[in-house]
Amino acid sequence: MKSAHRKFEADFLDALARKPERMNADDASSDLRQKHQDGGKWVGPLVRSLAADGLIRAVGADRSRRAARNGGLLTAWAVNAAVLAEVVRRRDAIRASLEAQEKVRPATQLTLPGFGSID
Numbered sequence: 001m002k003s004a005h006r007k008f009e010a011d012f013l014d015a016l017a018r019k020p021e022r023m024n025a026d027d028a029s030s031d032l033r034q035k036h037q038d039g040g041k042w043v044g045p046l047v048r049s050l051a052a053d054g055l056i057r058a059v060g061a062d063r064s065r066r067a068a069r070n071g072g073l074l075t076a077w078a079v080n081a082a083v084l085a086e087v088v089r090r091r092d093a094i095r096a097s098l099e100a101q102e103k104v105r106p107a108t109q110l111t112l113p114g115f116g117s118i119d
Contacts, residue, residue: 003101005042006094012047013091018058020079020087024062032066040068047077055083055090 012028019027025043026032036051050056060076079087 001070003036003098005046006098008036008043009046009050010091010094010098013087013094014049015086016053016077016079017088017091020081020084022059022076022078024064024074024076026065026074029066047075051077054080055087071088 004087008028011030012025015023015027025047047056056077057080058075059078061073062076063071064074
């Protein structure tokens with residue numbers, strides 16, 4: 001899974017932890033003016049996988065506030081109360097993984113004498 005997708009998943013789980021009674025995918029976005037990477041076709045399956053895992057349940061529908069969605073319908077989700085701790089644990093694990101990847105990236109850069117750095 002791409003790191004941008006993993007970051008969105010962590011942001012989605014973070015939004016769920018902040019608003020466990022009702023939230024949607026827009027609540028996980030820091031900038032609603034930006035389009036999702038790759039057109040966002042991966043957002044629905046990612047969120048549905050959380051539902052399939054029993055972490056969230058659909059509680060209704062909301063209109064999107066994202067300009068690119070033109071007010072289209074979004075599923076509103078709530079955390080299954082018994083698994084809120086698992087939501088937080090999963091979010092923290094994703095964030096730790098992303099931070100570890102960021103720390104490794106600079107070390108993978110090679111510098112050859114006379115050629116500069118190679119990524």
